[in-house]
Amino acid sequence: MRPYVPLLFVGLGLVVIVTGLGGRGAGIGGGAALVAQTAAVALLRPAVNGPQRPFMARWLGGMAIRVLTLGGLIVVAATHQVELPLLQTALGFLGVLLPLLFVETMFLK
Numbered sequence: 001m002r003p004y005v006p007l008l009f010v011g012l013g014l015v016v017i018v019t020g021l022g023g024r025g026a027g028i029g030g031g032a033a034l035v036a037q038t039a040a041v042a043l044l045r046p047a048v049n050g051p052q053r054p055f056m057a058r059w060l061g062g063m064a065i066r067v068l069t070l071g072g073l074i075v076v077a078a079t080h081q082v083e084l085p086l087l088q089t090a091l092g093f094l095g096v097l098l099p100l101l102f103v104e105t106m107f108l109k
Helices: 002-022 024-047 052-079 086-102 104-108
Strands: none
Touching: 002 024, 002 086, 002 104, 024 052, 024 086, 024 104, 052 086, 086 104
16 A cells, blocks of 8 residues: 555645646546556556566556546546536546656656
């Protein structure tokens, strides 16, 4: 749990920022991005110093987690547009996920 604390703090800070900028929908999208990124890092972390084949398999699994989370979020937002605005939700997801992807290598050490 300890190596994931900085990731969670940075992610929660980003969720607060996107919620302030985009509202409730952006906050929900950002929260989903934080969960997806944490799961992807947890999947990849054990294989970082291992052979290339398991590393690439876990990296691809992490990318699948992110894409499936975004797809599910879009489906829910598209079917419940009154409660969850589609554009705000998608932008909140990307607003949290993209910065976390840029600093992902810091959380894998």
